Amino acid sequence: MTVEVPDDTRTRILRAALDLFGEHGYQRTSLRQIAERLRLTKAAILYHFPAKEHLLAALVEPLVADFEALLDAAEKGPAERARWTVLEGWVDIILGHRRPLGMLFHDIALVGRGDTYHRLIRIAMRANDLIAGPGAGRRERVRAVQAVAACSDPVVFFTDVPVEVLRADMLDGVRRLLGDPVGPGPARGAGPAGGADPAGGADPAGGADPAGGTHTAGGTDTPVSSSVETPAADAGGAGAGVGRGRRRPGRPRAMGPEQVEAARRMHAEGGHSADEIAAALGVSRATVYRHLEPTGAE
Secondary structure, eight states: OOOOOOOOHHHHHHHHHHHHHHHHOSTTOOHHHHHHHHTOOHHHHHHHOSSHHHHHHHHHHHHHHHHHHHHHHHHHSOGGGHHHHHHHHHHHHHHHTHHHHHHHTTTGGGOOSSHHHHHHHHHHHHHHHHHHOTTOOHHHHHHHHHHHHHTTTHHHHOTTSOHHHHHHHHHHHHHHHHTOSSOOOSSOOSSTTOSSOSSOSBOTTOOBOTTSSBOBOOSSSSOTTTSOOOOOOOTTOTTTTTTGGGOOOSOOSOOOHHHHHHHHHHHHHTSOOHHHHHHHHTSOHHHHHHHSOGGGOO
């Protein structure tokens, strides 16, 4: 027996609303236009969505639910992995909702009343706490807020960049922001509650994270103790020199499968130099050359 996904009126309304919001903007789209697109009456739209803002809340709901599931999983997992569980999962969710988020970016603030707004506030506060880490000070908490923005905003402004390339760029940027020389693992997780651990295991060297968390290994085949970048000292000296004696400066000498795929795609596009690819992926120029096809070296 074949089970078909019902194409009910409510679903059709949401699809049409998303298309029209994308074409004209939320403010310039009326319920009557949505009804005309579907050859329905305005009363039929109001039966399912008593006000236009209810349409917006319904379109945002899958994104909100995914965020909540991610944070639940991060809070239940090992504390030392929580930061990168949140950050890597956040990027994946944002990219997974790329189309509706891009169209509704300037309008999400309009869900300023009701349950959706309060859920978004709680999500932001929980994410900030997990990223900052236990006992975080003001500076770490400020950076946690900035990290969430770094894992969100680029998806709206770089709509033409392939997902895997933008993902690598976003995670590299937040790693640099937090001064975390290890950062996320190269393998993408299986979703908010998925089995793949985006952060790997605890740093065997035990170095304290300058941004307030515990370093976690990225799950690559690169030894943490000999092939991670040494971050610049914090402006206030926090974390300066901690665990540095156990580490040699330099970028990782190996890339995971996802990074290799991103490097080859960026190189094939012809718009990125080896230095730019290396910077985006957080590795050395030599590492980029080593993982490109023999004919791909510049």
